[in-house]
Amino acid sequence: MASPKVSIIWLNYNSSKTINMVLKSLESIANTEYPQDRYELIVVDNGSNDGSFEKIKDFLEKNVGFKRKVIKLEHNLGFTGGNNIGFKARDKDSKYVLLLNNDAVLFQDGLKTLVEHAENYTDVAGLQGVVLKYGTSFIDIAGGFIDELLGSYGLGSGYEYPWILSKPLQITYADGSCALYKVESLMKCLGNKLFIDEFFGYYDDTVLGLMMWNCGYESIMIPEPVASHARGLTFGKKRGSTSHYLGVRNRIALSLITNSRYRRLILLFAFRNSAYTIIKMGFKREAHIEARGIYDGFKLGKRLREKEFFIDLHKALLIEIPFERIPSFFTTRGYSRKYFEEWVIRNISNLSIE
Known part of the structure; x- marks a missing residue:
């Protein structure tokens, strides 16, 4: 055949x-x-x-x-x-x-x-399949997951293959x-x-x-x-500003067309991050990018909603976050990654398919 x-x-x-x-x-x-x-x-x-x-x-x-x-x-x-x-x-x-x-x-x-x-x-x-970091035996990404805060995570990223x-x-x-x-x-x-x-x-x-x-x-x-993947070359020198802007904008837009129970928190902390950036750096390029991403994210989300675009997160494979864990996601550096890895290890038998 x-x-x-x-x-x-x-x-x-x-x-x-x-x-x-x-x-x-x-x-x-x-x-x-x-x-x-x-x-x-x-x-x-x-x-x-x-x-x-x-x-x-x-x-x-x-x-x-x-x-x-x-x-x-x-x-x-x-x-x-x-x-x-x-x-x-x-x-x-x-x-x-x-x-x-x-x-x-x-x-x-x-x-x-x-x-x-x-x-x-x-x-x-x-x-x-498993995508390795170019020229190494370490995993670049082996699949993506998303949580209720619309944070995305690369499975196995940074671990030496085959990990688990x-x-x-x-x-x-x-x-x-x-x-x-x-x-x-x-x-x-x-x-x-x-x-x-x-x-x-x-x-x-x-x-x-x-x-x-x-x-x-x-x-x-x-x-x-x-x-194998030499991640980061696509946007060249402008990668930092471009990726940051698009990440902020599209996450805000996605929050407006999904049914996350934490949608208001996503928006609240986006504003908090923007205010923090302005306080720390003043009205420099980084702060402008953050604020513009939020503003444009609202506009994009509104346009998509007008087109009756809607995604039910609960029909997808979703990493649920107990409410009592939410503060740690925003106050403890590296906590979200740690939570995700623990979630994968804890649920790997349920995720496995024949």
């Missing part, structure tokens, strides 16, 4: 300063063990103007043997918009789409491993650095797109996972390494 067709969606934006890593990512796709006639590469360039797009095109022209589509956008549509464009351009016979960051390297048997596992589960729409990972586990969402999705499930749940365009980046894969759970589809991780 022929292997299922897969469309690999791969984005680029002004990556000239990390072009060696970017080309390694493309090379890993070209060298995958998956049958060449059963996968395609869809490159979406988000309006690059630093010469990286030309170098990528040159690399692809020299590496023939697999189908590829190259799309050059005029403007940067972000992770969400770029992937949505790529998803619409997929081969209509593709059963799966793989999202792969351009700072992630696919292991030679990575795609084959993901697809073989995905074929065994009917109610699973999103799937990821020995069986497939349910997760809230598959991390967008290397994630496999079933096209049929996406189409039934979301229509002909992957993400909310307005999110641009950050919390995008979280929201996708929550939406899939709301449609009755699970996300899982498999305990096998499938890729």
